[in-house]
Amino acid sequence: MTVTGVLQIGIFFLALLALVKPLGTYIMRVYSGERVFLERILGPVERLIYRFAGVEPSQEMSWKTYAVAMLLFNAAGLLFLYALQRLQGVLPLNPQGFVAVSPDLAFNTAASFVTNTNWQAYGGETTMSHLTRMLGLTAQNFLSAATGMAVAIAFIRGLARHTANTIGNFWVDLVRGTLYILLPLAVVLALLLVSQGVVQTLSAYKTVALLDPTTNADGQPVTEQTLALGPAASQIAIKHLGTNGGGFFNANSAHPFENPTPLTNFLEMLAEAVIAFSLTYTFGKMVGDTRQGWALLAVMMIILVGSTLVAYVSESAGNPRLAALGVEQTASSLNPGGNMEGKEVRFGIANSALFAVVTTGTSTGAVNSMHDSFTPLGGLVLLWLMQLGEIAPGGVGSGLYGILVFAIVAVFVAGLMVGRTPEYLGKKIEVYEMKMASLIILIMPMVVLSFTALAVVTAAGKASVFNPGPHGFSEVLYAFTSMANNNGSAFGGLNANTPFYNITGGLVMLIGRFWPAVPALALAGSLARKKKVPSSAGTLPTHTPLFILWLLSVILIVGALNFFPALALGPVAEHFLLFR
C-alpha cells in the first residue's frame, strides 16, 4: 500500500459522493415528470417517440401491465439482437466481413446484452460487425440500463405512494431515462474519452509497421500489427454509465484504445458507480425523506470501501511464493510492488484493485486487470461482491431495488423484535410482501449453486476448465456468479465459448435478470395499494446508524451463509494453500 494509492482511492470516493446529490435530484425530476433543462432540445424527440409508438404518456399502469410491457420490450430486444448477429454477414457496415455468429453464441450474447450483463463469450474485435455493435450491442447498453432504472423507479413509487393502483408508465420511464439521463451523460463522457485517445471511427482496421520488430513463437519475424478500430468511445461511455461492461475490445478496459490514461480510468470508474449511488438520493427524495436514501447509500459505501481496502491490501501484499523465490514485491519509486500479474503498469495496484471492486460491486463487469490473476483473497472479494446480490451499489436500478428487498427483509425481522407488524416507510410488510421478497432473495444463490454444480459434474462443463484444483472451481463459480448477477466480468481461465456455457449461461442471465424484476414490480404494486401508517415512537426507525448496521449484517450474513461452503472449496482453500 502506498500513500498515493490510498489518496487516489479516497479521491475517487469523495468525487463519487459529491455527485450523488445533484445527479440524484436531476434523476428524481426526470422521472417525476418535472421539466428539466434538456427538455427544450429533447422534448420534441420525446413527444415524437410517444406519437410514433402510440403511447399515451399520462396513462399510468398497474404493476401487471408495467411488468408485461417490460418483459415484452426485452423479449423483442432479445429477438432483434439475436437476428442481427445471425444476419450480420449480409448486412452493411461490416468492413472486416465477419460471418454470422453461431446460434449458441448469438443466444448467449443477446441474453447477455438484454440483461445488462455483457458477459462476452466472444472477442469483440474478431466477431462483431460495426452494425451489430452500434444497432445491437450499444443500443441494448442504453435500453437494458433504462429498463433497470425504470423498474427501480416503479419500485420507489410503490413505497412513496399510498392507496394507489398504479406505479407509473413503463414506456415513459424507459424513454425519459434514456433521453434525459443516459444519452446526455454518454455524449459528455464519450467526448471526454475521445479527448484522451479512445478511438471513434467507422473505418476498417489498420495494419501498421512495428517500430520494434519481434519474432513469434515459431521464430518467424513479425514486422507489422493489425490495429482494431471502430466506434469505440460511444459504446464505452454507455458501457460504464449503464453498468453494462461489455468491452469494445476483447481486453476491455485494459486495452489502450478503450482506457488509455489514468484519467479515463478514473472517469470510467466514476461513470460505473455514479448513477447507482445517485439513485439512493432519488429514492430519498421521492419517498419524502432523504435520510432513508442516505442510509442505503451508507450500507453500499461501507461494503464497497471495505472491499476496496481488503482487495488493495491483499494485492499489495503480493504472492508469498514469489517472495520465497526472492522476487522484490515492495512498493518503491521504480516498482509498483505487490501482485502485478495481470495488471496494467499504467494503472498499478491501487487503481486495478479499485477498478476491480467497483466493476464487481456495480455489476458492470468491465475489467482493467485480469481478475483471474488476483491473489485468492483479492479474487474472493470480487466474487463475494457479486454474491451479495449486486447491491453495493449494483447495476443501475437493479442495485437499488435489490437493496430495498434486503431492507424489507431486515425490517421484517427487526420490526418483529420491536413488537409491531413490521413496516418500511409506513408500509406494512405482510404475507404477500414476504412471499415476493423470498422469491427474489432465494433465486440468485439457487441458480449460481445449481449451475456451478452442473458444470463441475458434467464432461461438457469440466472440459472448459484449464486450471484444476480450487482455482478451477473458483473460475466456474465466478462465471455463474457473474452471469446470474448480471455482472459480466470473467475470472478467465475458462473457455466460455462452448455450447454448454453459452446456453446455460444465457439461461442463467435471463433468470438472474427477470426472475427478480417481476416479483419486485409485484411488491411495488402491493406496497402502492397500502395505506401509510403514520410514524410514532413505536415505529422502527430505518435511517439510524443502528438500522444501517443491521441491514449491513443481514446482507453480509445472508451472503456469507449462501456461499461460505462453495467459497471454502474455492478461493478460501486456495488462500490457505498459498499461505501455508
Next chain:
Amino acid sequence: MSAHSTKALPDHYKTLYRRAVLDAFKKLNPRWMVRNPVMFVVEIGAVLTTFLWVQSLTGQGEASPGFIGAVSLWLWFTVLFANFAEALAEGRGKAQAEALRRMRQETHAKRLKEPRRDAPMEIVSSSELRKGDFYLVEAGDILPADGEVVEGIASVDESAVTGESAPVIRESGGDRSAVTGGTRLLSDWLIVRVTANPGEGFLDHMIHLVEGAKRQKTPNEIALTILLAAFTIIFLGVVVTLLPFSLYSVEATGQGRPVTITVLVALLVCLIPTTIGGLLPAIGIAGMDRVIRRNVIPLSGRAVEAAGDVDVLLLDKTGTITLGNRQAVELIPAPGVDERTLAEAAQLASLADETPEGRSIVVLAKEKYGLRGRTLTPGEQAPAGFRFVPFSAQTRMSGVDYNGVAIRKGAPDAIFAWIQEQGESVPQEVRVIVESIARNGGTPLVVARNGKVLGVIHLKDIVKGGIRERFAQLRRMGIKTVMITGDNPLTAASIAAEAGVDDFLAQATPETKLKLIREYQAKGHVVAMTGDGTNDAPALAQADVAVAMNTGTQPAREAANLIDLDSNPTKLLDIVEIGKQLLMTRGALTTFSIANDVAKYFAIIPAAFVSVYPSLQALNIMRLATPESAILSAVIFNALIIPALIPLALRGVPYRPVGAARLLRDHLLLYGLGGLIAPFIGIKAIDLVLVALGWAHG
C-alpha cells in the same frame, strides 16, 4: 377458570409433562409434521440417516455406525424437542378444556312457547334448544344455553366461566343482559332468548380455543413461515450442491474423500432455522394462553397479534381513567355564610344519600371540619323528626326536613328554581362560583336552607392512581390514548389534562365514536377500544381490536374480537403488551436462529473438507477435536438449544415500555450478537464433553 389451574399441584405438572412427552412422539406423524416445513425437513433427515445407520451396520456404510447413529439419534431428538415444546404449550389448554367440557354437560331446559312467565312450558334437553327459542330458569338451575335476558332480574354464579366467585346481576334491557350457558342461577328467575345453537355457544368456543384445535396461523406467523421456508430452500440448495462440489474437488486434487450424506444432512439441519421453526407454534399457543390466563377470551388469534400493532387506544373515561364516581373535594360558602354552617347542612342533606357522591360529602365534612361522620343505611330508622327527601329525576334534588328546616342539595339550576319559587333571590357571587367550578371540569352542587343559598359543593372526577404514568409509558411506545366521555368539552378537557391522555372525545355518541375510529383508520392507525353497551357495537365492529366486557350486551360481545371476563377496561393495556410480546419473541428467536449458523459453519465446513484440503483446518477456529466430534457437537448444540429456549418461548420476551429504537438496540445485542457468540461457546463445550467421554472418535 384460570384461577384453578394456576393453583395446581406439582402433580398436575407431572401429568402435563408426561402428556407432552407422549404427544411429542405422536406428533412425529408426517401428516402433522408437514404443517411445519422446517421441522419436516429435519424429520426427513432423521429418517434418511436412520437408513444410513442401518446400512452401516452391515459394514457397507459411508462412515462408522457409531457416528451415523449418533447424528441420527440427535436429529430425532431435535424433532422431538420441537414437538415437545408445542405439546407443552398445548397441554395447559387441554386441561382447561377438559374442565370446561365437564361443565357443558347436558341439562334440562324449560322451554317456553312465548317469552312470558305464564306461557306454556315443556321440559327438553339443552341440546334441543335452537337460536330464537325462549327458556325459563329459576333459582338453582343451570342455564342451558347462551342467550339474552328478555324478562326478569336475577343473580348468577358465573364462576364456571370467569373464575370470579362473587355473583353477578343479570337483567333484561340495559347493558347486563347477556348470559352464558353452563352458569348457575342463584336467585329469582329469568326468561332468556337463545342466541347460540348447541355446539356454537361461548363455552364451546372457549373449549375449541384453549384446546388449540381450531388454531389457525395468524397473518404475521404465516409471513414468518414463508421467510423461514425460503431460508430452508436456500440451505437445501447450498447443501445439495455441496456434494458435486466436493466430488469435483476430490477428483481435481486426487486426495481425500467426498463429503458423506450423513454430514450433509447434519449440515442442513444445523443451517435451517430449526430453533425458531421448532418453537414457532409454541410461541403462538403460549401467547394465546397468556391472554386467556388474564381472563380474556380472544375470538381469533388475529386479534391478539393485531393488539401488538395498536397505536391508538380509545378508552372510556369512567372506569378506565377515572374511578367510577365523582367525589366532593371542596365546600365553598356563599357570601356571609360560615364555612362550618355549610358543612353541617351539606352533611345533613347527605346522611341518607347512599350514592358514592353523597358518601364523599359526608366524608369531606368529617375530615375537614371534624363533623361527626354518620350515615344512615336504608334499613335504618331516621331519627325522630327527620324526614329525608330522596333524589328524584324530576326534582333533581335531595335533602332533609326537620323541625321546620328544609335543607336541599342538588344541581344548580334545580336549587335556583326552588329558591326562586320561595320568593328568594340567588346571590351573583354564587352563580360565579358555580360557573368557575363547571369551567374547571368539576360538578357543582348547590346547598340551600329554607330558600337561602349556603354554598356550593365541588364534586370532581378522581383520576385513577398511576394511570398518568401508564399513559406516559404508552406514549413512549408510540401509542396514542384518546379518552371517550359523555361529558361536555370543558369537563372533558380538564380531566384529559389531569390524566395525561393525548386527546379526548367529549359528548361522545355512538355516531361520533364510529366516526372517530374511521378517521384514525383512514390515517393508517390501528385502533383499539373497549365497550359494553349495545350502542358501542358499531364502534366495536369498526375497531381493529375490540374488547367487550363480559357483562356487556350480546350485540357488543358479538361485535368484539376479544371478551374480557373480568369486565375490567384497563385490561386493554395488558392485551397490547401480550400482542407485542408475541411478535418480539418471534423476531428475537429468528435473529438468534440465523445468527447461530455462522458458528455452525466454522464447526462443520472444515470438518467436512479437511480430507480434501488439509489446510482448511485453519477454519477450525474452535479447535474442535476431530471432524466427527465437530459435526456431532454442532448437531447436539442445535438440538439442545430448542429445550433451552422453551421457557423463553412460553413466557415471551420480557416486555418493556420503551421506544422502538431502544428495543431494537437491546434485542439486537442480546439475540443478534448473543446468537452469534453463544454457539461458539456451546459447541466448544459439547466438544470438550464428547472428548472427555471418549466419544470423539466416531
